[in-house]
Amino acid sequence: MATVDLKDVRKVYGGRVEAVKGVSISIPDGAMCVLVGPSGCGKSTLLRMIAGLEEITSGTVEIGGEVVNDRGPAERDIAMVFQNYALYPHMKVYDNMAYGLRNRGMAKDEIDKRVREAAATLGLADFLERRPRELSGGQRQRVAMGRAIVRSPKAFLFDEPLSNLDAKLRGQMRIEIKNLQKTLGVTSVYVTHDQVEAMTLADTLVVMNQGLAEQIDTPMAIYERPASVFVAGFIGSPAMNLLAAKSSQSGHILADGTEIAISGATLPDSGREVLLGIRPEHLTLIENGAAPDLQLKVTAVETLGADTLAHGHPANGESRSSELVARLPGSVRVRDGDLLPLSIDPSMVHIFDAASGRRI
């Protein structure tokens, strides 16, 4: 167990492609750090640099306070779980788990003890004599986990370990991984592009975009105060409504002329081009006849059971740029063409600079 510290880590492939452009993250001992971001943003590259599978172009990676840049993967004392599991197909489950221990010259009975312990924890005790091809996807995933935990390494590295599983199994394994990580207390770095995984697993969440860490914080802090338009749009489902607007004396005027009066919110300078961010769940239906902040003309309805998603645009505009989604309780009956009076909690409105995309 150890801390993991990245200091201004960069990666340039072949002198041209800058995959990671200077990322600094500090992960405390025993914490779970999740890297999330769209495809190609450099998550795997960053993880592989921590693992020692990829040369670090500049910056330092420290594990347990020691710079490990020049150490090979074996000497960093980390364990990695790959997306395709990377189980040795010609070895039995037992040998898959024992391989790393044997290579380190551990005594036979100690290996046996550890493998059986891990197998029991992961519910694999009955499968030790099987080969990987004789296992289901979920069981293979567990073997990959087992191979990591028998070693009791300083850190676990996960690269989209659940993305080959079906939705139900993924949900189940997510909880298991979380519990396991908490029980073992091993510092972990987890790469995913699934934001539910990111939100639920992370102690520290790193939202990456184009080789940079856009925001590093706890999942709730990122949800509540996204630092940029990118983070705002990436975290949360359905995605945050982002409306182009101009600040005015009394509130904000959308591109289509709708004025959204937000009382109480701190307003930027009048006349400034901004993006208003309002999460679908922060648009609430007014049922007592009070004056609405916004009238939503409904154009499409998605009934999810627990929630109803009402898609539409402000009543007096038709502009595509101001499309909105409101997340309403499932009990609300909405139809196409309805006019919904909505109120906006001013404390839940995020204001971003239109040009830079940064939070104001």
Added chain:
Amino acid sequence: MSPRVVFPNKILPYLLLAPQLAITLVFFYWPASQALYQSVLREDAFGLKTTFVGLANFKKVLSQPSYIASVQTTVIFSVATAFIAIVLALLLAVMADKIIKGRGFYRTLMIWPYAVAPAIAGLLWLFMFNPTMGTFAYMLRAAGYPWDPLLNGPQAMSLVIAAAAWKQISYNFLFFVAGLQAIPKTLIEAAAIDGAGETKRFWTIIFPLLAPTTFFLLVINTTYAFFDTFGIIHAVTGGGPGKWTETLVYKVYNDGFVNLNFGDSAAQSVILMVIVIALTAFQFRYVEKKVHYG
């Protein structure tokens, strides 16, 4: 039930097959039946009279010390050729796998020898190692080694083995390169994280995963060394010195076409035919259904 294409014309398929069938008939079944027929006949010394002798030719051939010696020669030659061709090809494939720049260039170069006809390959090696004019022969003798494959049996054997293996390396190399590429990179990375050094990774991960390929090549190379090396032997040693490099196939030629002993030669070719059939059956049974992991 799989949907099948139905052709209304009943004669056309046979017409389309006819040329292929005719060729097989004329160049395979007819000579094969002739060999079978000849193998139970014996000609007198002047070629005037042939008599039916049953299995006598087979008995005679199988009890000849020279035939047993030829079996031994063939086994040594085949095993050595297959072994050397496989080991060197694997070594080269593993090294080529590490090259990042100019990978395609090296691979193309490696594949060239396969395009060389066996007799030409034999001649190339003969020239290089010819005691009177070969460059390497000169170097060997300059280094004090008494090199003379035209008189020295083991040296002649080494030379044909080298030529035969050299020609087969390309073929094996291709299969090993493909086999190596089929091993997921993450497996190697996982093993590296698991603390296995390069050598250990090779023997515990890569080599076992290449086992199906290696087995396939072992069968193919043995068959090659048995039957497809006539041209090389003919060009390099002609079976000599003495009978040192006379493999079974070469002996059929020697006995039949050089010594005009058709009965013996035919019996030998029938035996070879049986070996081919057995090897092919084995190949179909085990090699076509290669061991698959995954």
